[in-house]
Amino acid sequence: MEFDNQDLIDEIYKDIGKIKKIHPNLFFTAITKDVFEEKAVDDAVIVYISNILTKFLSTENLYKLGNYMIDMLKIRGELDSYRRYLADIHIGDYSLFFTGVFPEIFKKRIDPYKPIPPDKSLYFYFGKKAYMDASNSFEARKLGLDELFENLSKDFEEYSYLLNIVKERHMPNKKALTDLMLKEYNKYKETKNMLYLQKARSIADVLNIRKEQFPDLYRNL
Numbered sequence: 001m002e003f004d005n006q007d008l009i010d011e012i013y014k015d016i017g018k019i020k021k022i023h024p025n026l027f028f029t030a031i032t033k034d035v036f037e038e039k040a041v042d043d044a045v046i047v048y049i050s051n052i053l054t055k056f057l058s059t060e061n062l063y064k065l066g067n068y069m070i071d072m073l074k075i076r077g078e079l080d081s082y083r084r085y086l087a088d089i090h091i092g093d094y095s096l097f098f099t100g101v102f103p104e105i106f107k108k109r110i111d112p113y114k115p116i117p118p119d120k121s122l123y124f125y126f127g128k129k130a131y132m133d134a135s136n137s138f139e140a141r142k143l144g145l146d147e148l149f150e151n152l153s154k155d156f157e158e159y160s161y162l163l164n165i166v167k168e169r170h171m172p173n174k175k176a177l178t179d180l181m182l183k184e185y186n187k188y189k190e191t192k193n194m195l196y197l198q199k200a201r202s203i204a205d206v207l208n209i210r211k212e213q214f215p216d217l218y219r220n221l
Helices: 005-014 016-021 024-039 043-055 069-076 081-101 120-135 138-143 146-154 156-170 174-191 194-206
Strands: none
Touching: 024 043, 024 156, 043 081, 043 146, 043 156, 069 081, 069 120, 081 120, 081 138, 081 146, 081 156, 120 146, 120 156, 138 146, 146 156, 174 194
């Protein structure tokens, strides 16, 4: 059976508990495509950014060159040509991921006792430069990826902004999911319709809520 992209998204969200059974890359491709296609972004970029989201589900992949940008730049300077190319890709991916998916970490500090937030403009600068350096490398030209990385560099800020939208539209946080679970449970109490209860239980499963934490939700089991 074939789906267009909206059909696929509708199928994913029909029962949020089923998200756990869908391959992450399929999920990220669907939600990225939903937003990026509105701006007529090239398919190659959509696929690449979807792969970034999938790859960085693992913190091991996220921090493989260090925990901070300064660490990555220092390591990059000590590498041979091929490994420097891979480092440039990682720095670009890392910068795009953080500015796109976690823009809140760049907000100005209000509490003087909290650490100073990183400078978003620097992440834009280093991310754009890293992708352009990757584009200009022998390795990218050999693999036919030079145009892709040049595109990512030139439109870095736009792709970061579009990732902000992907997050807001399709990546609900724990509070939003908890509110949705309670909403579905209250609908069940009002209507006694088991479909609402099943939906509430599915969301509870996603949130890893144990039966003893919310016994009423599982009372009819």
